[in-house]
Amino acid sequence: MTLPRVCILGAGAIGGYLGARLALAGTAEVSLVARGPHLEALRTHGLTLIEGDRHHTVRVPATDTPADLGPQDYVIVTLKANAVPDAVPLLQALLGPETCVVMGVNGVPWWYFHRCPGPWEDHRLASVDPGDAQWTGIGPDRVLGCVVHPAAEVEAPGVVRHIEGTRFSLGEPSGDRSRRALVLAAALSAAGLKAPVRSDIRTEIWVKLWGNLCFNPLSALTGAPLDALCADPGTRGVARAMMLEAQAVAESLGIHVPIDVDRRIAGAAAVGAHKTSMLQDLERGRPMEIEALVGAVAELGRLVGAATPTLDTVLALVRLRAQLAGCLEA
Structure with missing residues (x-):
């Protein structure tokens, strides 16, 4: 079976934890987008995940130039919300015709009103998407919602410590149980994470x-x-x-x-x-x-x-x- 290609955009604490769990389980073909000392450590020493008294190190492709990685099946965005609009050009280099963009970002999402029946359907939120950078640069049809519950921290460059929690709730803006949501949920679940697919994310x-x-x-x-x-x-x-x-x-x-x-x-x-x-x-x-x-x-x-x-x-x-x-x- 072909593994899904999954790129983590923003491989810091949460992104590093998620990428390490997927890579350790072998349930996805994982790559990471990072920068600075963290990126250099990932390239030189690999990604180390600390869970309790257990230390795991995995080596996965890591870059600050997403174009080197090519189109992905899933791009999981784990940046701070305020950093995402400026990262849209980087993200676009990872997109193919069927790429799903999983927004594991805190707060009210820019896609909130997409496929949301009612008077505000497809309304844009200027506070989280100034200039519609994400709406036009990513496209809401690509989006799979994600609520991130784990806590983790970057203990040192290339080293992520898991604090608590394993749940990444997924959900289509429409509420459908889509194939793309179920495939990703299966990969996350096989990696020991909780990944419920919600009908009302x-x-x-x-x-x-x-x-x-x-x-x-x-x-x-x-x-x-x-x-x-x-x-x-x-x-x-x-x-x-x-x-x-x-x-x-x-x-x-x-x-x-x-x-x-x-x-x-x-x-x-x-x-x-x-x-x-x-x-x-x-x-x-x-x-x-x-x-x-x-x-x-x-x-x-x-x-x-x-x-x-x-x-x-x-x-x-x-x-x-x-x-x-x-x-x-x-």
Whole structure:
């Protein structure tokens, strides 16, 4: 049987974890797109995955020039949302007539309204896809949605440590159980990962986003980890207000959030003294993923006529915080 050709665009923590698991299992013909010291380490020493006390090293093609790899069956994008528009030309070099692009990216996706029946079908979101770079450069018909649940980190160039979680939920924008979704799910499952094919991937996007849209910006503004944000009555109240505003937006779009707001906050508190990705980016001087996690929800609120006053206030504050730190998205 011919193995699917799978290229990971953005082979950092999550992309490296995913690529290593697929390569170790031999369930796909894997290649990686990376850059800088991480790429040099991948080329020289291979990709090392640490899971608990187990160390695995695999050698797979790695490049910063995707044209060298040729057309793929699947391109799995695991970049930060704010980095994807500029990466479209790189991605295009990997596309053949039937290439499926799997968007394993946080936040509201640029393709959200593709094949979404209703008054906003095929509506474009300027906050996450300025200038329609992804809509026109990739094309929504190629897209397979993906909600990434594992946590991992790049411990050193070429070395990825898995922290927790194995689930990569997949879903067509249309809700169909397509062959391309099932083939990829089978490859991921054979690699020891959980890969359910959802009939409503948008609901799962909102469930993950629900925590990210409040705790990420609040942590960047305060410097506090998750447990402190949830324990403090003031910041907990702000987070709760933002979540309720976002829930009203989601419900206006036909989404039923299947968990109570206080249970979702309790789940965040249980994670402990974890620094959110936005706080980590701020501390490291990297662009912060503000628009996909917060700005897009405000844009959706305006679209459906749902007020988001608390979210809008926090969005304004975190944008300025990022600007002053030199971490504002390009």
